[in-house]
Amino acid sequence: MRRASWQEYQKEIADNKYYYARSCIRQNFFPGSERAFLDILTNDLGVDIFDDPLHTSCTGIGYHSDVVPLETIMTVVARQFSLMAEAGYENFISSCITSFGIYNEVLATWEEFPETEERTRRYLREATGRELVKPRSIAHTSDIMFHHRHSIARRAKRRLVNLYTGESLRVVEHIGCHYAKIFPKSGIGGSEFPYVLAGMIEAWGGDVVDYPERRHCCGFGFRNYLVQANRGSSIANSHKKLESMAPYKPDFIVANCPGCAMFLDKWQYAISEMDGTTYGANGRGIPVLTYEEMAGLVLGYDPWELGMQFHQVDVEPLLDKLGVEYNPDAKYLGRDGKLIGRPRAVAVNGCGVELGLRR
Amino acid sequence: MAYRVVIVGGGAAGMQTALELKSRGIEPVIVERDIELGGKVRGWHKLFPTFVPASDVLFPLAQRVKAARVRCFYGQEVTDIASDGVTLRSGERIPADAVVMATGFTLFDAHRKQEYGYGLYDNVITSVDLERMMNGGGVTLADGTKPQRIAILHCVGSRDEKVGQRHCSKVCCITGVKQAIELREMFPDADIFNFYMDIRMFGPGYEELYREAQEKYNIHFVRGRISEAAETIDKRIQIKAEDTLTGRPLRMTIDMLVLLVGMSANYENEGIAQRAGLELAPNGYFKTVDNFLGAVSSNRRGIFYAGAVTGAKSLADTLAEASLTASAVDDYLKEVFNK
Amino acid sequence: MAILNFGYAISRPRAIDVDNNDLRKSNDIIAEMPELQACIGCGSCTASCTAAAITDFNFRKLHTAVRRGEYKGVYDELSKCMLCGKCRLVCPRGINTRGLVMLIKRKLGDF
Numbered sequence: 001m002r003r004a005s006w007q008e009y010q011k012e013i014a015d016n017k018y019y020y021a022r023s024c025i026r027q028n029f030f031p032g033s034e035r036a037f038l039d040i041l042t043n044d045l046g047v048d049i050f051d052d053p054l055h056t057s058c059t060g061i062g063y064h065s066d067v068v069p070l071e072t073i074m075t076v077v078a079r080q081f082s083l084m085a086e087a088g089y090e091n092f093i094s095s096c097i098t099s100f101g102i103y104n105e106v107l108a109t110w111e112e113f114p115e116t117e118e119r120t121r122r123y124l125r126e127a128t129g130r131e132l133v134k135p136r137s138i139a140h141t142s143d144i145m146f147h148h149r150h151s152i153a154r155r156a157k158r159r160l161v162n163l164y165t166g167e168s169l170r171v172v173e174h175i176g177c178h179y180a181k182i183f184p185k186s187g188i189g190g191s192e193f194p195y196v197l198a199g200m201i202e203a204w205g206g207d208v209v210d211y212p213e214r215r216h217c218c219g220f221g222f223r224n225y226l227v228q229a230n231r232g233s234s235i236a237n238s239h240k241k242l243e244s245m246a247p248y249k250p251d252f253i254v255a256n257c258p259g260c261a262m263f264l265d266k267w268q269y270a271i272s273e274m275d276g277t278t279y280g281a282n283g284r285g286i287p288v289l290t291y292e293e294m295a296g297l298v299l300g301y302d303p304w305e306l307g308m309q310f311h312q313v314d315v316e317p318l319l320d321k322l323g324v325e326y327n328p329d330a331k332y333l334g335r336d337g338k339l340i341g342r343p344r345a346v347a348v349n350g351c352g353v354e355l356g357l358r359r
Numbered sequence: 360m361a362y363r364v365v366i367v368g369g370g371a372a373g374m375q376t377a378l379e380l381k382s383r384g385i386e387p388v389i390v391e392r393d394i395e396l397g398g399k400v401r402g403w404h405k406l407f408p409t410f411v412p413a414s415d416v417l418f419p420l421a422q423r424v425k426a427a428r429v430r431c432f433y434g435q436e437v438t439d440i441a442s443d444g445v446t447l448r449s450g451e452r453i454p455a456d457a458v459v460m461a462t463g464f465t466l467f468d469a470h471r472k473q474e475y476g477y478g479l480y481d482n483v484i485t486s487v488d489l490e491r492m493m494n495g496g497g498v499t500l501a502d503g504t505k506p507q508r509i510a511i512l513h514c515v516g517s518r519d520e521k522v523g524q525r526h527c528s529k530v531c532c533i534t535g536v537k538q539a540i541e542l543r544e545m546f547p548d549a550d551i552f553n554f555y556m557d558i559r560m561f562g563p564g565y566e567e568l569y570r571e572a573q574e575k576y577n578i579h580f581v582r583g584r585i586s587e588a589a590e591t592i593d594k595r596i597q598i599k600a601e602d603t604l605t606g607r608p609l610r611m612t613i614d615m616l617v618l619l620v621g622m623s624a625n626y627e628n629e630g631i632a633q634r635a636g637l638e639l640a641p642n643g644y645f646k647t648v649d650n651f652l653g654a655v656s657s658n659r660r661g662i663f664y665a666g667a668v669t670g671a672k673s674l675a676d677t678l679a680e681a682s683l684t685a686s687a688v689d690d691y692l693k694e695v696f697n698k
Numbered sequence: 699m700a701i702l703n704f705g706y707a708i709s710r711p712r713a714i715d716v717d718n719n720d721l722r723k724s725n726d727i728i729a730e731m732p733e734l735q736a737c738i739g740c741g742s743c744t745a746s747c748t749a750a751a752i753t754d755f756n757f758r759k760l761h762t763a764v765r766r767g768e769y770k771g772v773y774d775e776l777s778k779c780m781l782c783g784k785c786r787l788v789c790p791r792g793i794n795t796r797g798l799v800m801l802i803k804r805k806l807g808d809f
Contacts, residue, residue, distance in 0.1 A: 215474075232707050608712065610713045
């Protein structure tokens with residue numbers, strides 16, 4: 001790919017000693033990705049990362065839906081930072097694009113309007129007795145994965161190559177608006193040609209698909225999704241992207257942002273139910289992965305350990321192309337080994353489901 | 360003995376200044392960074408608004424400079440200037456009784472507007488590329504075929520604080536109109552769209568040409584700036600803009616996107632100005648004493664300006680101004696040395 | 699396949715879709731009245747319009763939309779024009795706006 005401009009957008013990313021801030025959506029909808037991130041960093045890369053049980057939601061979804069005031073979210077952010085300092089860390093990494101945007105925006109606001117920082121310090125002190133200590137560096141967890149992409153490539157069990165054809169897999173990357181559209185310099189590659197996911201895909205042997213609506217928002221939009229009456233505008237944006245990428249026949253989509261990963265996946269189901277359109281091969285959907293799942297598959301993790309059964313769109317066709325061995329019967333087994341139930345078979349979801357099991 | 364004036368830059372402004380000085384009995388010396396005279400006009404196809412070939416202006420000008428035996432240094436870059444001479448990168452100094460800065464401008468680098476994909480998508484070109492194509496083998500798409508639908512985007516690197524270019528580059532509007540007409544003549548059946556924020560037709564004959572482009576050549580003018588360009592699977596370009604006159608977003612696929620690149624101040628201006636004690640305008644161009652009676656004078660006596668070194672100018676304005684510069688230099692020399 | 703009702707539908711894009719619009723009628727109109735392309739969007743026609751004073755009729759927007767191949771509702775909308783001719787008096791580009799109303803109606807009779 002000829003997009004060399006990413007090299008103009010570099011930021012300092014710490015090599016080690018990270019304080020991990022989790023994502024609300026991911027913990028609920030695909031918790032396997034955060035688990036995988038911790039496992040990969042700790043077990044594969046031997047990096048020090050602290051998963052602090054004391055930290056909370058950044059309240060970003062509430063903030064963007066007008067139920068959490070600015071003063072409140074600033075104080076919550078200040079508390080996360082002070083918890084990090086208390087734990088002895090100074091490199092703050094966020095597992096969520098919304099949070100990443102919030103952290104950057106709050107820091108920038110404090111910089112521009114010092115009175116807001118003073119006020120936040122006072123609130124934090126009054127509410128928790130803590131002192132605000134600002135982080136030395138802020139990064140998104142995908143930045144960390146990008147930073148270590150070559151180490152991961154060296155440990156790879158497989159590459160992003162189609163086993164049947166020997167060709168590189170075609171991968172659509174979706175960055176998420178708040179990664180670099182608010183502060184282009186805070187994202188690797190800037191906002192027009194972000195390289196954070198593209199760099200991983202290329203390092204691990206895949207081909208990045210550049211399609212016309214690549215830069216377009218997935219449509220999550222917080223209140224556009226949260227209010228049922230507004231969901232038509234949310235799904236319309238994912239629809240626009242899927243229509244635009246479909247001619248390139250991507251093997252999978254990899255998303256940076258919890259909301260994007262969720263909506264690009266789940267809206268494929270809704271669209272197929274609403275107007276019968278599907279975007280993947282053989283009338284199925286296009287699998288949507290997180291970058292941890294992509295890294296996990298490259299490193300040889302079990303797809304069900306990665307939590308890929310949580311996806312709306314079946315990932316089995318992709319696993320087959322990659323030559324990943326998996327046990328179809330284990331897909332819906334819980335931690336205790338018992339069947340947790342199967343979803344109803346529909347166009348985007350229903351691989352391997354025998355007819356008799358359809359309800 | 361004749362007074363000697365060093366002119367930095369051998370483009371249209373420098374050549375015209377040299378000729379005017381020579382006719383006043385002053386000895387001009389041109390220091391040109393390139394290996395030949397001509398500056399930015401070199402390689403240009405035709406000039407607005409009359410479609411006169413650029414070579415019809417440039418060639419006679421260079422011939423006259425040659426005939427007048429103006430001394431020229433080629434391939435030499437001036438790093439410092441003062442009222443009594445200039446210093447070359449080699450360290451050599453050329454003494455003078457006055458100095459004229461005629462170093463023009465730098466073309467805006469279209470790569471910097473990343474959203475248009477210049478350098479990335481084959482059929483996204485600049486207005487300068489288009490002139491070169493017209494001057495050379497002709498205009499085609501990258502695969503050698505004819506474009507069916509072309510968009511010309513105004514104000515790329517002009518009136519845009521995102522790239523630090525707040526000024527209007529002045530000549531791009533009329534260039535866009537001229538190029539649209541030229542494209543129409545090459546491709547009678549193509550759809551041609553000009554996307555603009557404002558149309559600024561400041562010169563004689565410009566507005567008339569604009570109207571002709573609309574009415575006679577059926578060029579579509581859409582008031583709205585293209586926000587992004589992306590390549591489609593068949594190597595065409597998808598663009599998004601607002602059609603502000605209908606108040607609705609507009610999207611379309613085109614075969615070729617022409618970016619009308621603006622005029623930026625030279626990067627070197629800052630260092631030269633700092634060391635010579637010259638004032639710069641906020642946009643990085645050299646600042647003249649005023650816009651009226653001191654329009655070619657710097658804040659340092661003995662240092663003068665000609666052409667686009669003080670701001671975006673058309674070739675016609677540049678040539679007219681160069682004569683004024685020569686006259687101001689002449690007055691200065693008389694005042695200072697012939698008391 | 700049963701179509702599920704989710705309580706919302708995929709919002710239709712409202713962008714002017716030049717690629718898929720049928721530009722033949724618009725090209726016809728421009729061919730018959732090339733001066734229409736010379737419109738500079740000054741709004742004098744709408745400013746002086748008798749109908750615009752009392753309804754949301756906007757002739758400038760309407761004929762601009764027609765030039766982009768957007769015809770839906772235009773014919774009916776043009777019925778608001780009272781053909782008073784003031785717009786033609788004020789147009790700085792000399793466009794026969796009054797005649798244009800009739801021209802568009804004639805060409806878009808079946809929309």
